[in-house]
Amino acid sequence: xxxxxxxxxxxxxxxxxxxxxxxxxxxxxxxxxxxxxxxxxxxxxxxxxxxxxxxxxxxxxxxxxxxxxxxxxxxxxxxxxxxxxxxxxxxxxxxxxxxxxxxxxxxxxxxxxxxxxxxxxxxxxxxxxxxxxxxxxxxxxxxxxxxxxxxxxxxxxxxxxxxxxxxxxxxxxxxxxxxxxxxxxxxxxxxxxxxxxxxxxxxxxxxxxxxxxxxxxxxxxxx
Numbered sequence: 123x124x125x126x127x128x129x130x131x132x133x134x135x136x137x138x139x140x141x142x143x144x145x146x147x148x149x150x151x152x153x154x155x156x157x158x159x160x161x162x163x164x165x166x167x168x169x170x171x172x173x174x175x176x177x178x179x180x181x182x183x184x185x186x187x188x189x190x191x192x193x194x195x196x197x198x199x200x201x202x203x204x205x206x207x208x209x210x211x212x213x214x215x216x217x218x219x220x221x222x223x224x225x226x227x228x229x230x231x232x233x234x235x236x237x238x239x240x241x242x243x244x245x246x247x248x249x250x251x252x253x254x255x256x257x258x259x260x261x262x263x264x265x266x267x268x269x270x271x272x273x274x275x276x277x278x279x280x281x282x283x284x285x286x287x288x289x290x291x292x293x294x295x296x297x298x299x300x301x302x303x304x305x306x307x308x309x310x311x312x313x314x315x316x317x318x319x320x321x322x323x324x325x326x327x328x329x330x331x332x333x334x335x336x337x338x339x340x341x342x343x344x345x
Contacts, residue, residue: 186274
């Protein structure tokens, strides 16, 4: 007498709905896990990169009125000239690599306080990184020698590049951590962009709850 098919059906619908509906926060740990796996795999499969750095300094030749202030300005100018073909074309002969490789692998930095130019080269082979850094700095010194009579400034080798003993690229643990952070961020964005549940679903859930009238009828039947 107490079993009412009309009352049992909504309860089963609610049970099925709660089983099928997946919690919305699952995107966060799933994204972080996938990102960590992808980042760790990238760190393991990518060959380690080594960086070698050489430096040159701009000084006045003493044959003109150029001073330290002029040397600082010319150091900035030579830092912008270093990645150009006029310098890299000469450097490729000493480095043993094409100009395209030098352009991709060499970074030049200058200081706002000192007339110094730092040339850094990155490669999967430590010896090649050393050769490229030294070759570009040598070509830069040669380029400055061609104009020192007019500028009164020359470049001198300050420090040669040394063979690196440790890779400069990120370790697999670091790439895994970065991947986990990126994956968690993407999961959060996907969670925010996830469409909301239609309003009719809420109406069905509310309608499936037995009302006071049905409960009163059930008590009358029992009586």
